[in-house]
Amino acid sequence: MIDSKESYKQYLEQDRLALNRQADRRPRFFGDEIWKFERLLRKVEYDLNCRKGFSGLVIGKFHKARFHRLSVKLGFTIPPNVFREGLAIPHYGTIVVHGGARIGRNCRLQEGVTIGATGGSHKAAVIGDNCYLGSGAKVIGEVSIADNVAVGAGAVVTKDITEPGTTWAGVPARKISDRDSRSNLCKSLF
Numbered sequence: 001m002i003d004s005k006e007s008y009k010q011y012l013e014q015d016r017l018a019l020n021r022q023a024d025r026r027p028r029f030f031g032d033e034i035w036k037f038e039r040l041l042r043k044v045e046y047d048l049n050c051r052k053g054f055s056g057l058v059i060g061k062f063h064k065a066r067f068h069r070l071s072v073k074l075g076f077t078i079p080p081n082v083f084r085e086g087l088a089i090p091h092y093g094t095i096v097v098h099g100g101a102r103i104g105r106n107c108r109l110q111e112g113v114t115i116g117a118t119g120g121s122h123k124a125a126v127i128g129d130n131c132y133l134g135s136g137a138k139v140i141g142e143v144s145i146a147d148n149v150a151v152g153a154g155a156v157v158t159k160d161i162t163e164p165g166t167t168w169a170g171v172p173a174r175k176i177s178d179r180d181s182r183s184n185l186c187k188s189l190f
Helices: 007-020 033-050 053-074
Strands: 094-097 115-118 139-142 168-169 173-175
Touching: 007 033, 033 053
Parallel strands: 094 115, 115 139
Antiparallel strands: 168 173
Protein backbone atom coordinates (compact mmCIF):
# COMPACT_ATOMS: atom_id res chain seq x y z
CA MET A 1 0.00 0.00 0.00
CA ILE A 2 1.23 3.49 -0.81
CA ASP A 3 1.97 5.18 2.52
CA SER A 4 4.55 7.83 1.61
CA LYS A 5 5.93 9.86 -1.29
CA GLU A 6 8.79 7.36 -1.60
CA SER A 7 6.48 4.35 -1.88
CA TYR A 8 4.36 6.30 -4.40
CA LYS A 9 7.47 6.80 -6.57
CA GLN A 10 8.43 3.14 -6.15
CA TYR A 11 4.97 2.00 -7.30
CA LEU A 12 5.14 4.28 -10.36
CA GLU A 13 8.58 2.95 -11.28
CA GLN A 14 7.55 -0.71 -10.92
CA ASP A 15 4.38 -0.09 -12.97
CA ARG A 16 6.50 1.59 -15.66
CA LEU A 17 8.81 -1.43 -15.77
CA ALA A 18 5.86 -3.83 -15.88
CA LEU A 19 4.43 -1.93 -18.87
CA ASN A 20 7.88 -1.88 -20.51
CA ARG A 21 7.93 1.94 -20.89
CA GLN A 22 11.07 4.03 -21.34
CA ALA A 23 12.45 5.66 -18.20
CA ASP A 24 12.85 9.17 -19.60
CA ARG A 25 9.40 9.53 -21.19
CA ARG A 26 6.06 10.61 -19.81
CA PRO A 27 2.86 9.24 -21.37
CA ARG A 28 2.13 10.69 -24.81
CA PHE A 29 -0.78 13.11 -25.16
CA PHE A 30 -2.51 10.72 -27.57
CA GLY A 31 -2.07 7.06 -26.82
CA ASP A 32 -0.61 5.58 -23.65
CA GLU A 33 -4.09 5.60 -22.04
CA ILE A 34 -3.33 2.51 -19.97
CA TRP A 35 -0.15 4.07 -18.60
CA LYS A 36 -2.11 7.25 -17.83
CA PHE A 37 -4.73 5.11 -16.08
CA GLU A 38 -2.15 3.35 -13.91
CA ARG A 39 -0.48 6.65 -12.98
CA LEU A 40 -3.87 8.11 -12.00
CA LEU A 41 -4.65 4.95 -9.99
CA ARG A 42 -1.45 5.49 -8.01
CA LYS A 43 -2.19 9.22 -7.56
CA VAL A 44 -5.64 8.40 -6.17
CA GLU A 45 -4.09 5.84 -3.81
CA TYR A 46 -1.53 8.40 -2.66
CA ASP A 47 -4.30 10.98 -2.15
CA LEU A 48 -6.43 8.54 -0.13
CA ASN A 49 -3.59 7.26 2.03
CA CYS A 50 -1.32 10.28 2.48
CA ARG A 51 -2.89 13.65 1.71
CA LYS A 52 -4.56 15.42 4.61
CA GLY A 53 -6.35 18.74 5.01
CA PHE A 54 -8.45 20.87 2.70
CA SER A 55 -5.90 21.07 -0.15
CA GLY A 56 -5.52 17.28 -0.08
CA LEU A 57 -9.29 16.92 -0.30
CA VAL A 58 -9.51 19.24 -3.33
CA ILE A 59 -6.60 17.59 -5.14
CA GLY A 60 -7.99 14.17 -4.28
CA LYS A 61 -11.42 15.00 -5.72
CA PHE A 62 -9.80 16.28 -8.93
CA HIS A 63 -7.72 13.10 -9.35
CA LYS A 64 -10.74 10.88 -8.56
CA ALA A 65 -12.84 12.62 -11.23
CA ARG A 66 -10.11 12.16 -13.87
CA PHE A 67 -9.57 8.56 -12.75
CA HIS A 68 -13.30 7.80 -13.00
CA ARG A 69 -13.56 9.33 -16.47
CA LEU A 70 -10.57 7.34 -17.77
CA SER A 71 -11.84 4.13 -16.09
CA VAL A 72 -15.15 4.42 -17.92
CA LYS A 73 -13.40 5.19 -21.23
CA LEU A 74 -11.15 2.12 -20.97
CA GLY A 75 -13.75 -0.24 -19.47
CA PHE A 76 -11.80 -0.80 -16.24
CA THR A 77 -13.42 -1.19 -12.83
CA ILE A 78 -10.34 -1.24 -10.62
CA PRO A 79 -10.65 0.31 -7.14
CA PRO A 80 -7.70 1.90 -5.32
CA ASN A 81 -5.51 -0.02 -2.86
CA VAL A 82 -6.07 -3.47 -4.40
CA PHE A 83 -2.88 -4.00 -6.45
CA ARG A 84 0.70 -3.86 -5.18
CA GLU A 85 3.42 -2.40 -7.39
CA GLY A 86 4.16 -3.78 -10.87
CA LEU A 87 0.62 -3.83 -12.28
CA ALA A 88 0.58 -4.43 -16.06
CA ILE A 89 -2.52 -4.10 -18.23
CA PRO A 90 -1.40 -4.61 -21.84
CA HIS A 91 -4.76 -4.07 -23.63
CA TYR A 92 -7.99 -2.09 -23.40
CA GLY A 93 -11.10 -4.09 -22.54
CA THR A 94 -13.42 -4.81 -19.69
CA ILE A 95 -11.60 -5.61 -16.45
CA VAL A 96 -13.59 -5.86 -13.22
CA VAL A 97 -11.90 -6.17 -9.81
CA HIS A 98 -13.72 -6.31 -6.48
CA GLY A 99 -12.61 -3.79 -3.87
CA GLY A 100 -12.05 -6.56 -1.33
CA ALA A 101 -9.46 -8.37 -3.48
CA ARG A 102 -5.78 -8.17 -2.57
CA ILE A 103 -3.27 -8.74 -5.36
CA GLY A 104 0.51 -8.97 -4.98
CA ARG A 105 3.46 -7.54 -6.89
CA ASN A 106 3.92 -7.82 -10.66
CA CYS A 107 0.43 -8.91 -11.68
CA ARG A 108 -0.44 -8.91 -15.39
CA LEU A 109 -4.10 -8.74 -16.41
CA GLN A 110 -5.30 -9.36 -19.95
CA GLU A 111 -8.64 -8.03 -21.22
CA GLY A 112 -11.88 -9.55 -19.97
CA VAL A 113 -10.54 -10.51 -16.52
CA THR A 114 -12.93 -10.57 -13.57
CA ILE A 115 -11.83 -10.87 -9.93
CA GLY A 116 -15.00 -10.86 -7.89
CA ALA A 117 -16.91 -11.97 -4.81
CA THR A 118 -19.85 -14.34 -4.78
CA GLY A 119 -22.96 -15.10 -2.76
CA GLY A 120 -23.36 -11.58 -1.38
CA SER A 121 -19.97 -11.76 0.34
CA HIS A 122 -17.66 -8.77 0.54
CA LYS A 123 -14.60 -10.99 0.56
CA ALA A 124 -12.75 -11.64 -2.68
CA ALA A 125 -9.55 -13.30 -3.88
CA VAL A 126 -6.08 -12.97 -2.44
CA ILE A 127 -3.58 -13.36 -5.27
CA GLY A 128 0.17 -13.73 -4.74
CA ASP A 129 3.16 -12.10 -6.42
CA ASN A 130 4.14 -12.53 -10.09
CA CYS A 131 0.77 -13.83 -11.26
CA TYR A 132 -0.65 -13.75 -14.78
CA LEU A 133 -4.36 -13.80 -15.62
CA GLY A 134 -5.08 -14.55 -19.29
CA SER A 135 -7.83 -13.13 -21.49
CA GLY A 136 -11.27 -13.71 -20.04
CA ALA A 137 -10.02 -15.42 -16.86
CA LYS A 138 -12.42 -15.32 -13.91
CA VAL A 139 -11.42 -15.59 -10.24
CA ILE A 140 -14.63 -15.86 -8.25
CA GLY A 141 -15.10 -15.91 -4.49
CA GLU A 142 -12.84 -15.91 -1.48
CA VAL A 143 -10.03 -17.94 -3.05
CA SER A 144 -6.29 -17.79 -2.60
CA ILE A 145 -3.78 -18.04 -5.46
CA ALA A 146 -0.11 -18.78 -4.73
CA ASP A 147 2.90 -16.87 -6.11
CA ASN A 148 4.10 -17.31 -9.72
CA VAL A 149 0.84 -18.81 -10.97
CA ALA A 150 -0.45 -18.40 -14.53
CA VAL A 151 -4.21 -18.66 -15.12
CA GLY A 152 -4.99 -19.38 -18.76
CA ALA A 153 -7.44 -17.64 -21.07
CA GLY A 154 -11.07 -18.29 -20.22
CA ALA A 155 -10.27 -20.23 -17.03
CA VAL A 156 -12.64 -20.02 -14.06
CA VAL A 157 -10.98 -20.25 -10.64
CA THR A 158 -13.38 -21.07 -7.79
CA LYS A 159 -11.05 -23.00 -5.47
CA ASP A 160 -7.68 -22.17 -3.87
CA ILE A 161 -4.52 -22.63 -5.94
CA THR A 162 -1.89 -23.46 -3.32
CA GLU A 163 0.87 -24.81 -5.55
CA PRO A 164 3.24 -21.98 -6.57
CA GLY A 165 4.84 -21.86 -10.02
CA THR A 166 2.08 -23.67 -11.91
CA THR A 167 -0.27 -23.03 -14.82
CA TRP A 168 -4.03 -23.51 -14.60
CA ALA A 169 -6.73 -23.55 -17.28
CA GLY A 170 -10.26 -24.76 -17.99
CA VAL A 171 -13.70 -24.47 -16.46
CA PRO A 172 -13.34 -25.10 -13.56
CA ALA A 173 -9.60 -24.37 -13.53
CA ARG A 174 -7.30 -27.38 -13.30
CA LYS A 175 -3.52 -27.63 -13.19
CA ILE A 176 -2.15 -28.20 -16.68
CA SER A 177 1.61 -27.75 -16.18
CA ASP A 178 4.44 -26.90 -13.82
CA ARG A 179 5.45 -23.82 -15.86
CA ASP A 180 5.40 -20.65 -13.80
CA SER A 181 4.10 -17.24 -14.87
CA ARG A 182 7.44 -15.53 -15.51
CA SER A 183 7.37 -16.12 -19.29
CA ASN A 184 4.19 -13.98 -19.39
CA LEU A 185 5.64 -11.07 -17.36
CA CYS A 186 8.04 -8.31 -18.39
CA LYS A 187 11.64 -9.50 -18.07
CA SER A 188 12.82 -6.19 -16.54
CA LEU A 189 10.87 -6.97 -13.34
CA PHE A 190 13.25 -9.78 -12.36
